[in-house]
Amino acid sequence: MAVVEHVINKEIQAGGKFERQPNRFVTPFGDKEGELPVEKNRYRLLWAPVCPWANRSIIVRQLLGLEDVISVGTLDPIRPDVPWSDWAFTLDEGDVDPVLKIKLLSEAYKKADPDYEGRYTVPAVVDLQTGAVVNNDYFNLTLYLETAWKKFHKENAPELYPQELRKEIDTLNAYIFHDVNNGVYKAGFAKSQEAYAAAYKLVFDAFDVLEKRLSTRRFLFGDYITESDIRLYVTLARFDVAYFNGFRVNQRMLKDYPNLWGYARDLYEEEAFGGNTDFDAIKRHYHLCCLETNPYDILPLGPDLALWKEKTDRAKLSGDPEHKYR
Ligand SMILES: N[C@@H](CCC(=O)N[C@@H](CS)C(=O)NCC(=O)O)C(=O)O
Structure with a gap:
């Protein structure tokens, strides 16, 4: 197994402090121009059960009954043996995500931005029309599910963000x-x-x-x-x-x-x-x-x-x- 750093150099500040990279894909979901359209079966949410930031979007998706609206791809807790930090679909048959037909999370990031230089992180929302990551804003993702995605909530869905x-x-x-x-x-x-x-x-x-x-x-x-x-x-x-x-x-x-x-x-x-x-x-x-x-x-x-x-x-x-x- 290749030893990879789990931080990138620019995330280490003076005094050895870890400062998390900003999210790269932060376009909000909504009905306004320039926002990501809120559409059933349009997106795939990529997560790894190990990851706290991704875990919360999966919990909210289930609480609100969005399972049939946004599909999910699951990444292996053990990282792939590649000389950079990545996540792999090795839990799936043939090691390929059955919908996106990719082996590594980085492929969806590269489709969105071939020059992407950050870490390849989950959660990542991929647009099925392009196969590219469109949102990896873990901080706001659950808030979008609770607000912008309301029209798709199940009946009597809990009010998580009153x-x-x-x-x-x-x-x-x-x-x-x-x-x-x-x-x-x-x-x-x-x-x-x-x-x-x-x-x-x-x-x-x-x-x-x-x-x-x-x-x-x-x-x-x-x-x-x-x-x-x-x-x-x-x-x-x-x-x-x-x-x-x-x-x-x-x-x-x-x-x-x-x-x-x-x-x-x-x-x-x-x-x-x-x-x-x-x-x-x-x-x-x-x-x-x-x-x-x-x-x-x-x-x-x-x-x-x-x-x-x-x-x-x-x-x-x-x-x-x-x-x-x-
Ligand atoms: N998107 C955020 C948070 C999400 C995040 O860090 N997820 C972790 C898993 S818990 C990840 O995917 N890390 C990949 C890596 O560090 O290479 C960030 O860029 O810091």
Whole structure:
């Protein structure tokens, strides 16, 4: 297996700090001129179950009932043996995506821009008319699914981004992004002790804040699941199996925080969350293809994943304990 860097040089700033590349394909979905048209069976969403940024769009797609509207292609958690950082369709027959007829994610990026120089990342939305990536804006993708794609939502689809909470959700999402979702990567990809230590502090300070917030509310905004919960969940689901040792964010494990841990299990119980959480893929990816510190490819056996199935009593915090969605 070729050893490839999981950051590109321009993502490492002074002091060894990891600063994530900007997304290259950011045209929004919508009805206005210049926007990506919202059409059934027009796009394919490429994801890898290991990836938190991609995982959230898959969770939202299922919650909103968009499975028959936007198709999905799945990339192997183990990266292909090529001398650049890529993803492959090696889970598919003949190692080819059955719809796009490509072997590597980079092929869809190159179709969009032959001079593309960033990392080839998931999630990526491909236009089936051209086979080219048209959007890889993981930060906004779920928001587009919740708003611009409304006409295709299933009947009684949950309201994940309610109008009156949008400002507060956006603010909390920014905090969750910088300190938690990307916080763990800033620790894992840091190239100096100082940069790592600063990121470590961000993560655990945020866990303290969120642990407190969840002591009185079932979900981040009270009785019902919102967009913010999906964003927090994807990092929590990877925390003990991957980040804790892989990215050295090891002050405490998720299961040491009674509220965050109960909250994560409350979400995991939902088909759209638990059914799209592939712990095996997550473990294999982070431990077997991301870490130069694991030269013999030893897959950790723990932690005990059966614990995720333990019931929580968090419904008692809700004014509407029978329902998780509005
Ligand atoms: N598009 C974003 C976020 C998505 C992202 O980083 N996805 C990861 C997987 S979790 C990926 O595809 N990485 C490919 C790589 O680093 O080569 C970015 O460019 O930073």
